[in-house]
Amino acid sequence: MLPWKRVLRPLAALLLTATVAVLPAATAQADSAPSSGWNNYSCKPSSTHPRPVVLVHGTFGNSVDNWLALAPYLTSRGYCVFSLDYGQLPGVPLFNGLGPIDKSAGQLQVFVDKVLAATGAAKVDLVGHSQGGMMPRYYLKFLGGAAKVNALVGIAPDNHGTTLNGLTNLLPYFPGAKDLLSAATPGLADQIAGSAFLTKLNAGGDTVPGVHYTVIATKYDEVVTPYQSEFLSGSDVHNVLLQNLCGLDLSEHVAIGIFDRIAYHEVANALDPAHASTTTCASVFS
DSSP, X not given: OOOHHHHHHHHHHHHHHHHHTTOOOOOXXXXXXXXSSBTOTTOOOOSSSOSXXXXXXXXXXXXXXXXXXXXXXXXXXXXXXXXXXXXXXXXXXXXXXXXXXXXXXXXXXXXXXXXXXXXXXXXXXXXXXXXXXXXXXXXXXXXXXXXXEEEEEEESOOTTOBOTTTGXXXXXXXXXXXXXXXXXXXXXXXTBTTOXXXXXXXXXXXXXXXXXXXXXXXXXXXXXXXXXXXXXXXXXXXXXXXXXXXXXXXXXXXXXXXXXXXXXXXXXXXXXXXXXXOOOGGGGGO
16 A cells, blocks of 8 residues: 555645646735736726626635736726735645635635725626636635625636546545545645535535626646536536637646636626627737
């Protein structure tokens, strides 16, 4: 039987490698992000874009690195944009989203209230990557977030969990391994398909009334597998497969959130559906 560390290492390594491989080294957290537009608490939403946008990073991400491209993309289009750090573990700097996801949703709740108080807006729109596109659903469903959120846009969200290309299927063969994973990095354990957290989250339906949901997925996702598990069911859901918009787009799990402007065009459409335009391969230049 393999030692525990050797069993668990592939799980953490796959997520870590996929998430941070193309990210620049972090040099700041949210409070050090650009003071004009992004995380500018004096920003007041316009009549054109009346809701501030809250960006929710993914596992191993943080409030700066995950949004070095999307935050400026949105601020340049006139949005008030904010981002938070959540799911920190003691002694683990920069790499967040590892704590229990229900607790992370509580951190999002506090942050949304802070943004609403600063901007005077009645509601926000949420845009999240990976775990950041799934975790807010707990806030919406169990923490009263539906009254404060107009739309949730998930970029490659693990809404129904992931098998990490089957690696998690090995856990039942090693008694105690799943418990050890939960104790060390509960945010990872919560994302395994069939976890108690996901069972609770998805019981009774994927969505809550009053919130507009958009999911943007890529068929080349190597972290959330199968990629179809990202999609939601519900009456106010728009599920998008990136390759149906542009067959040439080869983005995988990281790229779709970190720099894919075709995906960003769909984000902009979801935030302002009244002025949406067709997303194509040419949207990379928009």
